[in-house]
Each structure stands twice: as structure tokens, then as C-alpha cells.
Amino acid sequence: MMIDTILIVVELVLILLYIIIHCYNVFLQYYNMDTIKINPEKEGNSNIIDDKLNKEDNGDTIEDIFDVAIIGGGYSGLSAALLLGRYLRPTIIFDVKQRRKSVIHGYLGFEKTPREELIQKAWKDVLQYRSVKRIGKKVEKVERDYDNNLFLITTATTGENVKENDLIKRRKARAKYLIIATGVEHVKPDIQNFEDFNGSGVWHCPHCDGFEATDKRLVIIASDNKNNEAIKYAKTFLGWTKNIKLFFQRPLHRYNNDEISYALTEEQRNEARTLGIDVIENDCIVKIIGDSETNAIVGVLSKSNKYHEADVLFYHLGQIIHNEIANQLGCEFDEGYLKVNEKQQTTIPNVFAVGDIDTDRHYAILAAASGALAAISIYEDLLKDAIKTTKLESDI
Numbered sequence: 001m002m003i004d005t006i007l008i009v010v011e012l013v014l015i016l017l018y019i020i021i022h023c024y025n026v027f028l029q030y031y032n033m034d035t036i037k038i039n040p041e042k043e044g045n046s047n048i049i050d051d052k053l054n055k056e057d058n059g060d061t062i063e064d065i066f067d068v069a070i071i072g073g074g075y076s077g078l079s080a081a082l083l084l085g086r087y088l089r090p091t092i093i094f095d096v097k098q099r100r101k102s103v104i105h106g107y108l109g110f111e112k113t114p115r116e117e118l119i120q121k122a123w124k125d126v127l128q129y130r131s132v133k134r135i136g137k138k139v140e141k142v143e144r145d146y147d148n149n150l151f152l153i154t155t156a157t158t159g160e161n162v163k164e165n166d167l168i169k170r171r172k173a174r175a176k177y178l179i180i181a182t183g184v185e186h187v188k189p190d191i192q193n194f195e196d197f198n199g200s201g202v203w204h205c206p207h208c209d210g211f212e213a214t215d216k217r218l219v220i221i222a223s224d225n226k227n228n229e230a231i232k233y234a235k236t237f238l239g240w241t242k243n244i245k246l247f248f249q250r251p252l253h254r255y256n257n258d259e260i261s262y263a264l265t266e267e268q269r270n271e272a273r274t275l276g277i278d279v280i281e282n283d284c285i286v287k288i289i290g291d292s293e294t295n296a297i298v299g300v301l302s303k304s305n306k307y308h309e310a311d312v313l314f315y316h317l318g319q320i321i322h323n324e325i326a327n328q329l330g331c332e333f334d335e336g337y338l339k340v341n342e343k344q345q346t347t348i349p350n351v352f353a354v355g356d357i358d359t360d361r362h363y364a365i366l367a368a369a370s371g372a373l374a375a376i377s378i379y380e381d382l383l384k385d386a387i388k389t390t391k392l393e394s395d396i
Contacts, residue, residue, distance in 0.1 A: 072181030076355030079371030085129025
């Protein structure tokens with residue numbers, strides 16, 4: 001009986017200790033949280049939108065409520081930020097730098113410009129407007145404040161060089177509108193020398209870079225026979241070259257815990273054969289061979305140790321859609337991509353999605369256009385609301 005009592009007491013003490021530690025950690029998180037404020041020197045405040053806001057706040061300036069929060073600093077996010085800056089709207093943009101070795105194709109005015117150069121120029125353009133604030137941190141969580149019709153954005157708690165149990169200062173922001181521009185990540189093939197040619201001889205987007213295959217010996221690595229994606233992808237290049245060799249990678253799909261490997265159908269093989277596309281199955285590429293003098297691709301080596309001549313390589317192995325934030329907010333999806341209307345608004349009010357996250361057409365100029373469209377839509381909403389309020393007040 002005595003032992004049972006002691007065990008119960010010990011168990012209660014442990015539970016109490018766990019509660020204390022948990023509460024202490026929560027306290028530390030909030031203690032280390034920094035509220036991000038609007039730049040007090042933003043351009044202009046003598047306009048109908050700011051007049052409405054000042055009246056709602058009894059003349060007090062709200063320092064920590066942004067009109068718009070943008071998550072993602074790619075083409076679409078920066079495009080939206082640029083217009084919002086020109087609309088005088090307090091905007092915060094969260095961005096974690098990702099370097100890519102590539103040049104821009106098909107973007108009017110920036111043809112063959114290195115991507116890094118364009119992004120740097122874009123940031124310079126955006127940040128000349130004082131109403132836009134940049135935060136170089138990853139967003140961890142977005143919540144709805146239904147009482148005030150706001151979005152609560154919290155950045156990640158740890159950094160790359162921070163120990164696992166350490167906390168660094170979190171940052172939070174509040175905004176009336178949210179633009180999700182988190183993009184996609186294209187699955188890369190695991191082959192030797194891939195990174196040496198990625199963005200210079202190796203690409204994934206036919207609409208952006210297909211011209212580089214003109215009259216060249218093209219090697220394609222593609223998968224997903226379930227939706228006939230591999231053959232569809234290969235056919236896209238027939239407008240540039242007829243010398244196409246498709247290495248079909250058989251992807252594994254899970255269904256009821258069973259792995260299913262999809263192979264090409266005979267009908268698909270016949271279609272490829274008719275179009276002159278050479279299909280190679282069950283012998284994946286393991287290495288890219290380059291010329292050390294010209295720094296160009298000359299061929300590829302397959303798993304069976306066969307050498308295949310090639311000038312360029314394209315790959316299509318699927319993509320990872322970064323839709324974690326959209327999931328938190330309950331947005332609806334269509335095959336992983338966010339559903340949006342003609343204004344780029346998702347199924348959640350005041351939440352917009354731009355860039356690659358809402359379409360399978362991953363093209364820089366289209367991404368920039370979608371960001372601009374979202375910014376215009378938000379400005380028109382704010383302006384319409386301010387005009388309506390002003391009219392109602394004049395009628396009283």
C-alpha cells in the first residue's frame with residue numbers, strides 16, 4: 001500500500017514537472033517573439049484608403065498591421081510587392097534566399113539574363129518603396145484572427161546554426177491580406193555530374209528553355225505513366241528537334257500500402273515510335289559526360305554501361321508543391337495545386353496564391369503576371385471599400 005502511494009506521488013510530481021517545463025517553453029517562445037512594425041516613413045498618407053483606416057482607429061496610427069503579407073520572394077511574390085509598394089500599401093514580404101544557376105528565357109526585356117542578376121534587380125526595385133518591408137526568415141505558421149479579420153504570421157524558431165534545444169527570437173506580423181508565393185521544387189534526377197550542367201545544358205521547363213534543344217540531340221528523363229506524362233512531355237519538344245531519346249523511369253506509387261510500378265503501354269510505345277521518339281526503358285541514366293574544353297554535354301552513360309550521344313538533357317520527374325501554409329489555412333487544392341479564381345484569390349477570403357503553386361505552367365513571366373494580378377485585385381478591394389465607406393458617411 002505504501003509503495004503504491006509513493007508511486008502515485010512520484011507520477012503526479014513528474015506530470016507537474018512536465019507541465020511546468022512546457023509552460024516555461026511556451027513563455028520563452030512568446031518572450032522571444034518580436035512584433036514586426038510598419039516603416040513609419042512610408043510614402044504618402046493623404047489618400048482615401050488611409051483616411052478610412054485613420055477614422056476606424058480614431059486617428060491613431062496602427063504600427064503593426066500590414067495591409068498585405070507575402071510569403072515567398074520569387075518572381076510572383078516580388079511582382080506583387082512592387083505594385084503594392086506603388087499603391088502605397090504597407091506590405092511585408094518573407095523570403096529565404098535560394099540560389100539557382102540558370103538564365104532567364106522568354107521574359108521580355110530580360111532574355112538570357114542570369115537569374116541571380118534579375119532577382120537582385122527586382123529586390124532593388126521593390127525596396128525603393130518604403131511601404132514594403134523585407135524579412136529574411138521562413139514562415140512557420142499562419143493563423144486566422146477571426147475577431148479582427150487578420151492573419152497572424154509567425155516565423156520559424158530555429159536557424160541552421162542553432163542547437164536543437166535552443167530558441168532564437170521568433171518574429172510575428174499581422175496582415176489583412178495574404179499572398180502565398182511559396183512555389184514548387186522540381187524533383188532532380190540522381191545522376192553523376194548533374195549539378196555541373198544544371199541550368200547550362202540541363203533544364204526541366206520546355207516553355208522556358210526548349211529553344212536550347214533546337215536541332216540538338218536531346219535526351220529526356222521522365223516518369224509518370226499513370227497520366228501519360230512522360231510521352232506528353234517528350235512530344236512537347238518535337239517543335240524544336242526530332243532527335244529525341246526518352247529514358248523512361250518507372251516511378252513507384254503507393255496504393256493500400258502496396259508499391260505499384262507503372263510501365264508504358266503498348267499504345268504509348270507505338271505513338272512514340274510513330275513520332276520518331278526513341279524510348280528506352282529499364283536502363284536509367286547514371287552519368288552525364290561533358291567535354292572539358294567546351295564545358296558542354298557530349299553524352300550520357302546508362303546503368304548498363306551504354307554510352308548515348310547527347311547535346312542537351314531535360315528532366316520531368318514530378319515536383320514538390322510547397323503548400324504547407326495553404327494547408328494550415330484550409331485552402332482547397334486541385335491535384336496539389338491551389339484553386340484560384342480570375343483574381344488569383346483562393347477559396348479562403350483574402351488569401352491569394354501566385355506563381356507556380358497554382359498552375360502546372362511554371363514559367364517566369366506567367367508567375368510575375370499572376371503576382372501583379374493579385375496586387376491589383378487587393379488594391380481594388382481596399383479602394384472599393386474605402387469609397388463605399390466615404391459615400392455612406394456623406395449620406396449620414
